[in-house]
Every structure is written in C-alpha cells, then in structure tokens.
Amino acid sequence: MRSKIVAGNWKMNKNLAQTETLLSELAAKLPDTDAEVMVAPAYVNLVGAVHSLEDSKIEVIAQNMHFAESGAYTGEISADMLLDIGIDTAIIGHSERRAYFGETDEVLAKKVVTALDKNIRVLFCFGEELEDRKSGNHFKVVESQLKNALFSLEASAWSKIVLAYEPVWAIGTGETASPEQAQEMHAFIRKTIGDAYNSAIANGISILYGGSVKPGNAKEIFSKPDVDGGLIGGASLVADDFVAIIKAI
Numbered sequence: 001m002r003s004k005i006v007a008g009n010w011k012m013n014k015n016l017a018q019t020e021t022l023l024s025e026l027a028a029k030l031p032d033t034d035a036e037v038m039v040a041p042a043y044v045n046l047v048g049a050v051h052s053l054e055d056s057k058i059e060v061i062a063q064n065m066h067f068a069e070s071g072a073y074t075g076e077i078s079a080d081m082l083l084d085i086g087i088d089t090a091i092i093g094h095s096e097r098r099a100y101f102g103e104t105d106e107v108l109a110k111k112v113v114t115a116l117d118k119n120i121r122v123l124f125c126f127g128e129e130l131e132d133r134k135s136g137n138h139f140k141v142v143e144s145q146l147k148n149a150l151f152s153l154e155a156s157a158w159s160k161i162v163l164a165y166e167p168v169w170a171i172g173t174g175e176t177a178s179p180e181q182a183q184e185m186h187a188f189i190r191k192t193i194g195d196a197y198n199s200a201i202a203n204g205i206s207i208l209y210g211g212s213v214k215p216g217n218a219k220e221i222f223s224k225p226d227v228d229g230g231l232i233g234g235a236s237l238v239a240d241d242f243v244a245i246i247k248a249i
C-alpha cells in the first residue's frame with residue numbers, strides 16, 4: 001500500500017516570524033490523518049522549523065539541495081548539511097529550479113544520486129510546459145524527464161523516491177489540470193515505471209499532483225486512483241487552506 005502524502009512548498013515566502021506563526025497554526029490544527037504531511041520552508045527557517053515541529057507529525061523538508069559533497073558552490077546547501085539539522089527529504093527538480101536556475105535533467109540526475117547515497121528521500125518534480133500539452137507532446141516530455149533523471153537508478157533506490165507531477169502551465173496560475181487529465185498522466189507515469197522496472201515498483205510509488213490545488217478542488221483530484229496526494233504551493237501558505245487540503249485526502 002503506497003503512502004498518501006500532502007506536502008507544502010512555501011517557496012521564497014514567509015519571514016521568520018511568519019514562518020513560526022504558520023508552523024504553530026498548522027501544528028495546532030493538523031487533522032487526524034494517515035497521510036504524511038510535509039512542509040518546505042525557506043532555507044534560513046529550516047532549523048527553527050525542525051525545532052518548532054519536534055512534537056508534531058508534520059515533517060520538515062528542503063526545497064532543494066546540491067549534488068556535491070561540499071566545496072566552492074556559493075549559495076548552495078549540501079545533503080550532509082540537511083541531515084545535520086534533522087532533515088532527510090528534499091524536493092529535487094522543481095520546475096522553478098529548472099526554469100530560473102538552469103537545472104537540467106543531467107544536473108537533476110546527479111542530485112538524485114547524491115541524495116540517495118546519503119539516504120535522503122527525494123521528492124522528484126517534473127511536468128510538461130503549456131506548448132508541450134498543446135502540441136500533444138506531453139507524454140513524451142514527461143517520459144524523457146523521468147528517463148533522463150531516474151531510470152539509471154537501481155530498482156532498490158525507488159523505495160526512497162516520491163514523484164510529483166506538476167504541469168508547468170498549472171503552477172501558480174489558478175489553472176488546474178482536470179482530475180481526468182491528472183489521472184491520465186499519473187496512470188501513464190505508473191505504466192512507464194512498470195515498463196522500465198516492474199509492477200511492484202510502479203504500484204508502490206507515491207505520485208503526487210501539483211499545480212493550483214486548492215481546498216475547492218483537492219478532494220476531486222485526490223479521488224483519482226493514481227493520485228496519491230499533492231505538492232501544494234500557494235494554498236500551503238494559509239493554515240486553514242492547507243488543513244482543508246489535508247482533510248481532503
């Protein structure tokens with residue numbers, strides 16, 4: 001039985017005081033759920049967040065990490081630095097990292113290998129652009145993103161991977177993939193993994209949907225059989241909205 005997961009990616013939002021307020025609101029309002037709940041605050045607030053949530057079921061995760069062990073990479077954070085502050089899950093491959101920081105499939109493949117070597121769980125993001133969807137290339141694009149970054153991994157590595165399908169055209173736009181579009185793509189992703197590896201891996205992997213998930217549409221999206229939860233941006237910045245989304249799973 002694969003895990004249900006709701007993760008909030010706070011991106012470059014919330015100062016220290018706002019982060020503390022949101023964390024304590026979430027800890028107080030967290031509904032009883034079997035789903036794993038995660039939040040990814042900004043780097044400068046991670047240590048505080050880990051301390052604030054010590055007694056909570058909410059896991060603090062990182063928005064990014066570097067592939068190198070250490071060295072001259074100004075502004076970057078290593079896997080060991082995350083482990084050192086008690087964080088063992090990192091988002092890798094978010095479309096904003098790909099678009100604004102030039103992270104290619106090749107770079108992402110290196111990050112995934114480093115994370116897994118360090119026993120860090122990877123929440124791997126991928127998804128097509130609007131023009132890919134319009135031209136009907138979306139399945140090909142998604143397949144090549146998966147293949148280039150993940151399909152050199154050994155089968156045993158997949159127990160430490162969670163996938164997040166995020167069509168770029170639905171991120172922060174208010175435009176959501178329909179539940180049917182999400183289901184169609186998630187089923188395709190599962191089949192692609194099954195063909196490359198085996199059905200046990202394909203059926204065991206959690207595939208989250210991300211892109212304008214809100215309290216009003218979460219239930220319908222999460223009701224689809226191949227959608228195992230969500231990676232939530234904007235709506236995770238408001239405690240009541242994020243809690244409503246957690247309740248929807």
Ligand SMILES: O=C[C@H](O)COP(=O)(O)O
Pocket residue numbers: 009094166170171172173174210211212213231232233234235
């Ligand atoms: O990481 C989260 C995704 O980019 C979705 O963001 P959004 O919910 O604001 O569309």
